[in-house]
Amino acid sequence: MKIACYPGSFDPITNGHLDIIKRASKVFDEVYVTIMVNPKKKVTFSEQERKEMIESCIKDLPNVKVVIGNGLTVDFATKLNATALIRGIRAVADYEYELQQATANMMLNENIETFFFVARPEFSFLSSSVAKEIAINGGDISKFIPDAIKDRVNRELKK
Ligand code: ADP
Numbered sequence: 001m002k003i004a005c006y007p008g009s010f011d012p013i014t015n016g017h018l019d020i021i022k023r024a025s026k027v028f029d030e031v032y033v034t035i036m037v038n039p040k041k042k043v044t045f046s047e048q049e050r051k052e053m054i055e056s057c058i059k060d061l062p063n064v065k066v067v068i069g070n071g072l073t074v075d076f077a078t079k080l081n082a083t084a085l086i087r088g089i090r091a092v093a094d095y096e097y098e099l100q101q102a103t104a105n106m107m108l109n110e111n112i113e114t115f116f117f118v119a120r121p122e123f124s125f126l127s128s129s130v131a132k133e134i135a136i137n138g139g140d141i142s143k144f145i146p147d148a149i150k151d152r153v154n155r156e157l158k159k
Contacts, residue, residue: 004028004084004115005077007036007069011043012153013054014131016123018146020088023117025061032080033058034069044132045156053153057146074109083112090119090126132157 004024010017010033024031035050045053047068054066069076077085085105087098102114119126131144135157145153 001029002027002084003030003032003080003082004086005032005034005069005073005080005082006086007034007073007076008087009038009041009043009128010035010050010054011128012045012050012131012149013057013146014123014126014128014144015146016088016090016119016126018057019120019123020086020117021058021064022061024086024115025064027115028084028086029063031061031064031086032082033064033066034073034076034080035066036073036076037068037070053149056148059148072108074105074112077112078109085112085114087114087116088119089116090124 006021006024008017021031021033033054035047037047051066051068058064058066067080073085087102089095089098098116105112105114126144131141131153134144135141135153138158141153142150
């Protein structure tokens with residue numbers, strides 16, 4: 001059984017994240033979308049809120065689960081029995097950071113491989129921050145944020 005961990009902030013989940021989750025769920029037997037707790041990062045939604053939002057977007061994906069993780073990603077992935085980490089690459093800008101993380105994780109644990117999914121072109125500019133900025137300023141987020149959570153995001157963010 002091939003188990004993968006998809007770590008990230010998901011603050012909140014976007015259509016770009018959801019696309020990666022769907023594609024990964026076809027490749028791996030089980031995918032754990034893992035909201036990594038990062039005390040240094042200023043977040044908009046609590047871990048529990050982010051978990052609920054992801055869960056409402058993946059109801060039709062039986063082999064995907066959402067968990068809240070802490071500590072080193074490779075250690076948390078090991079607790080999940082995962083042997084793969086999933087990350088997305090949108091543009092060259094992501095590459096340097098992702099390469100650094102993946103290499104560090106490789107040095108920390110040889111048994112966990114990082115797999116990169118290339119963003120679909122229509123989501124290659126999309127980040128949680130861009131979507132939030134649009135919502136805060138009253139723009140239409142329907143192309144960027146999954147339908148299941150669109151109203152909730154608008155409610156919480158619209159000025
Ligand atoms: P982190 O704080 O760990 O970067 P994010 O939630 O911003 O958390 O991103 C998690 C992962 O998903 C990262 O690998 C990121 O590159 C990827 N990702 C984010 N947005 C997109 C998108 N629109 N398309 C594809 N991958 C994405």
